[in-house]
Amino acid sequence: MARDLTVGQFxxxxxxxxxxxxxxxxxxxxxxxxxxFLAKSTVSLCFLIILLFLFIFFARLSAGKVFRAVxxxxxxxxxxxxxxxxxxxxxxxxxxAFLHITKxxxxxxxxxxxxxxxxxxxxxLITYTTSLNALAAGLExxxxxxxxxxxxxxxxxxxxxxxxxxxxxxxxxxEQIVDAQKSRGAFFDQGSPIRRIKSYFPVxxxxxxxxxxxxxxLANAIECRCYHGxxxxxxxxxxHFAGRDIAAFLVFTALFFLTIIFNFI
Amino acid sequence: MAIIELKHVHYAYGVGTSFEKQALNNxxxxxxxxxxxxxxxxxxxxxSTLIRHLNGLLRPDSGQVFIHGKxxxxxxxxxxxxxxxxxxxxxxxxxxxxxxxxxxxxxxxxKNMGLNEQEVKxxxxxxxxxxxxxxxxxxxxxxxxxxxxxxxxAIAGVLAMRPSVLVLDEPTAGLDFDGRAxxxxxxxxxxxxxxxxxxxxxxxxxxxxxxxQRVIVLHEGxxxxxxxxxxxxxxxxxxxxxxxxxxxITRVLIKLKERGLPVRTDAITLEAAEREILKLFREGG
Ligand SMILES: Nc1ncnc2c1ncn2[C@@H]1O[C@H](COP(=O)(O)OP(=O)(O)OP(=O)(O)O)[C@@H](O)[C@H]1O
Ligand SMILES: [Mg+2]
Numbered sequence: 001m002a003r004d005l006t007v008g009q010f011x012x013x014x015x016x017x018x019x020x021x022x023x024x025x026x027x028x029x030x031x032x033x034x035x036x037f038l039a040k041s042t043v044s045l046c047f048l049i050i051l052l053f054l055f056i057f058f059a060r061l062s063a064g065k066v067f068r069a070v071x072x073x074x075x076x077x078x079x080x081x082x083x084x085x086x087x088x089x090x091x092x093x094x095x096x097a098f099l100h101i102t103k104x105x106x107x108x109x110x111x112x113x114x115x116x117x118x119x120x121x122x123x124x125l126i127t128y129t130t131s132l133n134a135l136a137a138g139l140e141x142x143x144x145x146x147x148x149x150x151x152x153x154x155x156x157x158x159x160x161x162x163x164x165x166x167x168x169x170x171x172x173x174x175e176q177i178v179d180a181q182k183s184r185g186a187f188f189d190q191g192s193p194i195r196r197i198k199s200y201f202p203v204x205x206x207x208x209x210x211x212x213x214x215x216x217x218l219a220n221a222i223e224c225r226c227y228h229g230x231x232x233x234x235x236x237x238x239x240h241f242a243g244r245d246i247a248a249f250l251v252f253t254a255l256f257f258l259t260i261i262f263n264f265i
Numbered sequence: 266m267a268i269i270e271l272k273h274v275h276y277a278y279g280v281g282t283s284f285e286k287q288a289l290n291n292x293x294x295x296x297x298x299x300x301x302x303x304x305x306x307x308x309x310x311x312x313s314t315l316i317r318h319l320n321g322l323l324r325p326d327s328g329q330v331f332i333h334g335k336x337x338x339x340x341x342x343x344x345x346x347x348x349x350x351x352x353x354x355x356x357x358x359x360x361x362x363x364x365x366x367x368x369x370x371x372x373x374x375x376k377n378m379g380l381n382e383q384e385v386k387x388x389x390x391x392x393x394x395x396x397x398x399x400x401x402x403x404x405x406x407x408x409x410x411x412x413x414x415x416x417x418x419a420i421a422g423v424l425a426m427r428p429s430v431l432v433l434d435e436p437t438a439g440l441d442f443d444g445r446a447x448x449x450x451x452x453x454x455x456x457x458x459x460x461x462x463x464x465x466x467x468x469x470x471x472x473x474x475x476x477x478q479r480v481i482v483l484h485e486g487x488x489x490x491x492x493x494x495x496x497x498x499x500x501x502x503x504x505x506x507x508x509x510x511x512x513x514i515t516r517v518l519i520k521l522k523e524r525g526l527p528v529r530t531d532a533i534t535l536e537a538a539e540r541e542i543l544k545l546f547r548e549g550g
Binding site for chain 1: 322349352355361363378408422426
């Protein structure tokens with residue numbers, strides 16, 4: 001259980017992928033997503049797969065583990081791919097009652113499977129190599145121009161940072177309360193759906209109580225430190241683009257065009 | 266026969282990640298009916314991890330846990346029933362209350378045992394009496410009680426299952442001196458009246474000096490000391506290395522001895538220390 005990676009878990013390290021600026025990684029992840037949707041031919045899809053392995057290598061992660069973490073999502077991917085197999089019109093290969101399987105359908109289904117897998121694995125890399133706090137800081141800086149449009153970016157980022165800070169505490173507390181109620185003989189995941197939902201009351205009620213208590217305490221603590229809105233707040237660790245970030249952008253641009261060129265081979 | 270027996274238990278968190286942490290390393294001990302055992306250790310020494318193994322919440326990576334002589338993980342089909350025999354009270358148990366009346370909350374455990382209404386009612390009243398609260402509390406809202414009262418209600422919730430071993434993780438944390446003494450005294454009464462064993466997890470040495478018969482000292486997941494309370498407290502140096510202290514009175518006696526006065530340093534209760542010091546005056550005078 002705890003032995004496998006979970007998507008979204010941060011694994012501290014010092015590989016290149018870890019040291020890139022979070023802003024770079026966020027932007028490049030978007031780049032990569034667009035790239036995945038632009039790749040149409042077999043060659044460019046193969047190219048993407050090779051790229052993915054290179055990224056995993058540069059993050060110093062084990063490819064097996066990274067792919068295994070996606071396993072829970074495979075049913076969804078396969079389902080999406082299957083639907084396409086049956087719905088794309090074209091030259092019939094097999095047909096069975098009202099179901100037609102076409103050549104084009106098989107191709108679309110297969111490429112969709114590859115694309116979704118590559119997409120999920122690619123996006124999971126940023127979470128393995130970037131702490132949530134770094135991600136939040138990067139996002140805040142990227143969104144800061146929106147402040148001119150009266151979007152409360154610094155308040156949003158404060159909220160996001162606080163949420164990220166308290167998620168692990170809440171999840172620890174959740175486990176602790178589950179253990180405590182199990183120790184009194186509670187059982188979960190048994191019986192009818194209504195019974196199951198009811199069986200979580202003894203956990204959810206204390207959890208909400210404690211979340212509210214924390215929220216009040218935190219609000220008091222923040223007020224005691226004279227916080228009034230995030231305007232003009234400075235950071236202890238400011239983000240700086242380094243040479244490697246510029247290099248990464250250049251490499252990605254080149255790869256982007258390569259993918260498009262491979263579409264025509 | 267021992268109620269609980271642990272043999273060479275090992276447990277690690279986060280195996281295979283960079284967070285890997287060997288939380289328990291080769292732990293073996295046993296608990297007999299009526300025992301009062303204390304498990305002490307600095308923060309992060311593995312105490313809470315250890316007690317989660319006693320009722321099957323965690324499964325050891327290697328080693329065995331026997332309950333009444335049966336291997337919990339290979340010979341027992343109904344692991345849930347173990348939870349009624351080994352009652353676990355977690356740190357700050359008051360945060361786990363959830364019902365709208367004290368009576369209903371205490372009844373949660375007995376109801377899960379499948380007892381009939383009459384029996385449940387009787388056990389709730391009995392448990393409430395054990396923690397020193399009267400029947401007027403039954404209909405009160407647990408969230409409107411004081412912190413100390415809430416904690417006692419939560420402990421009653423486990424007592425109501427009539428466990429043959431009661432395990433408590435820092436039951437006195439955050440209470441004042443009187444509150445601490447009261448809870449410990451009530452636990453001791455429960456042990457004597459019901460014949461159950463008590464395992465008390467703490468890092469407050471003064472808590473266990475009065476009541477515990479045996480002490481296990483954990484340090485970074487290993488058992489570094491184990492024995493009678495007096496023998497463990499006589500190892501002041503090892504305790505210090507583990508970030509622990511001897512009880513205040515023992516510290517007084519050790520200081521007296523360092524000044525060359527003929528006192529015995531294995532006195533751990535207040536009365537014994539008093540006797541030792543009075544003896545000094547008699548001999549001196
Ligand atoms: N869920 C978890 N995941 C990973 N590591 C954990 C987890 N729970 C505990 N640990 C680690 O295992 C070690 C033992 O923790 P444990 O909670 O058993 O200590 P403890 O003796 O109860 O400490 P305290 O006196 O602070 O309650 C600690 O180093 C802790 O960081
Ligand atoms: Mg603990």
